[in-house]
Amino acid sequence: MTPHYLQLILYKARADLKVEAARGYMGMLWWVLEPVLYMGAFYIIFSVALQRGGEHFVPWLLIGLVAWKWFDTTVRMSLNAITAGKGLMSQVYLPKVFFPAVVILKNTVKFLVTLGLLLLFLLFYGVGSWSWLAIPLLLVAQLLLVCGVTFSVAALTPLYPDLKLLMNNVLMLMFFLSGVFFDTSNLQGWLGMLLDLNPMVHIIHAWRDVLLFGQWPDMFHLIVVLLFSVAMCWLGLFLLHRYDRLYPRLA
Amino acid sequence: MNPVLALENVGVAYRRGRSLRSGELYWALKDISLSLGHGETLGVIGRNGVGKTTLLKVIAGIIAPDRGQIRNAGVSASLLSLQVGFVPLLTGRENAILSGMLLGAPKSRIEENMDELVAFAELEEFIDEPVSSYSAGMRARLGFSVAMQANPDVLLIDEVLGVGDAAFRKKSSEEIQRRIRSNRSVILVSHNTQVMAKLCDRVVWIEQGVSRMQGEAGEVLAAYEASV
Numbered sequence: 001m002t003p004h005y006l007q008l009i010l011y012k013a014r015a016d017l018k019v020e021a022a023r024g025y026m027g028m029l030w031w032v033l034e035p036v037l038y039m040g041a042f043y044i045i046f047s048v049a050l051q052r053g054g055e056h057f058v059p060w061l062l063i064g065l066v067a068w069k070w071f072d073t074t075v076r077m078s079l080n081a082i083t084a085g086k087g088l089m090s091q092v093y094l095p096k097v098f099f100p101a102v103v104i105l106k107n108t109v110k111f112l113v114t115l116g117l118l119l120l121f122l123l124f125y126g127v128g129s130w131s132w133l134a135i136p137l138l139l140v141a142q143l144l145l146v147c148g149v150t151f152s153v154a155a156l157t158p159l160y161p162d163l164k165l166l167m168n169n170v171l172m173l174m175f176f177l178s179g180v181f182f183d184t185s186n187l188q189g190w191l192g193m194l195l196d197l198n199p200m201v202h203i204i205h206a207w208r209d210v211l212l213f214g215q216w217p218d219m220f221h222l223i224v225v226l227l228f229s230v231a232m233c234w235l236g237l238f239l240l241h242r243y244d245r246l247y248p249r250l251a
Numbered sequence: 252m253n254p255v256l257a258l259e260n261v262g263v264a265y266r267r268g269r270s271l272r273s274g275e276l277y278w279a280l281k282d283i284s285l286s287l288g289h290g291e292t293l294g295v296i297g298r299n300g301v302g303k304t305t306l307l308k309v310i311a312g313i314i315a316p317d318r319g320q321i322r323n324a325g326v327s328a329s330l331l332s333l334q335v336g337f338v339p340l341l342t343g344r345e346n347a348i349l350s351g352m353l354l355g356a357p358k359s360r361i362e363e364n365m366d367e368l369v370a371f372a373e374l375e376e377f378i379d380e381p382v383s384s385y386s387a388g389m390r391a392r393l394g395f396s397v398a399m400q401a402n403p404d405v406l407l408i409d410e411v412l413g414v415g416d417a418a419f420r421k422k423s424s425e426e427i428q429r430r431i432r433s434n435r436s437v438i439l440v441s442h443n444t445q446v447m448a449k450l451c452d453r454v455v456w457i458e459q460g461v462s463r464m465q466g467e468a469g470e471v472l473a474a475y476e477a478s479v
Contacts, residue, residue, distance in 0.1 A: 004352070004355070004357060007352065007358055008352045008353065011348065011349060011352060011358065012349065015338060015341055015345060015349055016338075018340075018341065018345075019340045019341060022340050022381075088335065088336050088353070089313065090308065090313060091313075091330060091332040091335050092311075092313075092329060092330070092335055092353050092354060093311060093312045093313050093329065094353070245312070245313065245314050246314075246315070248308070248313050248314050249265065249314050
């Protein structure tokens with residue numbers, strides 16, 4: 001990855017964000033409004049309609065949703081990233097990591113805006129604490145996980161298009177099993193162990209510990225997720241490199 | 252003469268059908284050998300569908316050949332492409348930077364040459380307007396001017412066509428010809444034997460995916476025309 005391509009990824013991500021903002025009348029306001037509406041919908045369903053909850057239920061739910069959305073949106077958008085770039089890659093040579101990297105970058109920017117809103121809400125709610133110093137650590141951990149899954153999925157879907165449908169369902173299952181709605185630590189036995197295999201469970205858990213409960217994250221699980229993420233990054237980059245000159249030939 | 256770029260018995264196969272692993276192979280290029288010297292203009296001639304576009308993609312490094320070898324003395328090669336990666340909602344200036352970078356030009360150089368680029372495209376008053384508001388001709392002029400920012404060691408050209416209205420077509424076609432005649436190495440694909448005779452030092456004749464003849468332009472073109 002030369003500096004030229006890094007600069008190109010930055011410029012393209014910036015351009016895409018700008019285009020998105022220019023598309024509607026409300027422009028960048030949507031970056032704020034969209035997550036508020038998204039979180040609002042879940043709040044109404046769970047807190048008002050289903051009367052779920054207990055202490056801190058709303059911030060607890062919102063933290064899970066915000067972390068999940070970063071992962072989910074990025075992975076979903078990467079399913080088509082390389083296929084959609086076919087026109088471009090048959091005119092000019094590009095290292096194929098360009099396509100998922102742009103997706104990751106622009107979703108990360110949007111996530112940071114949402115995170116800012118969430119932190120404001122939590123301060124207002126009155127749970128700010130020193131443990132927030134661990135936020136950069138969680139950002140890096142989740143970013144690595146997002147990169148690993150996104151690179152791998154983006155590399156594989158052009159080769160196996162069925163993966164697209166499969167991933168849509170896998171993501172939905174992961175969502176319901178990620179502990180966004182319920183506390184996974186209450187689950188015992190095989191179900192608990194199964195849920196533990198979902199890396200997002202641990203990431204969401206860590207965000208709640210740090211943002212809501214004023215605790216340092218559980219380092220053991222975070223390191224396991226980190227190792228998994230690095231392995232996935234390696235796999236994804238390896239595949240993207242290996243099939244670099246094959247992708248333009250796929251329909 | 253040391254070639255900057257040489258192809259030896261290169262073949263490219265596509266699979267019929269949708270599968271990656273099974274399906275009958277179809278060789279778009281069967282056995283292509285050619286070499287390009289520094290500063291030379293090499294023409295590629297052949298009828299429609301003999302794989303000339305595939306050949307340029309192989310040389311540009313966009314796709315890998317399935318057999319044979321490419322020897323490259325460390326040079327970059329890229330296709331002259333117009334309006335690469337244009338995004339309608341971005342301004343002309345932003346598109347010039349984005350498209351130019353996609354073509355391999357450093358951002359700093361595009362920004363440096365921006366005034367010149369805009370003047371060449373005759374878009375001084377519109378460069379900060381979104382490209383979606385441009386006419387097809389304006390877009391073509393911008394696309395061409397940006398493409399001229401690409402500066403590969405080996406320029407690959409698929410038909411020397413001018414773009415835009417009559418006046419700009421003349422200007423752009425002259426600009427391409429000026430580049431071809433300069434000391435740059437060029438591979439030029441065309442159907443037009445007159446253009447080839449005028450611009451090329453040597454010509455390769457490709458038929459059914461095989462390089463049938465390679466040599467001095469006049470000689471190869473005469474043989475090609477005799478066979479058609």
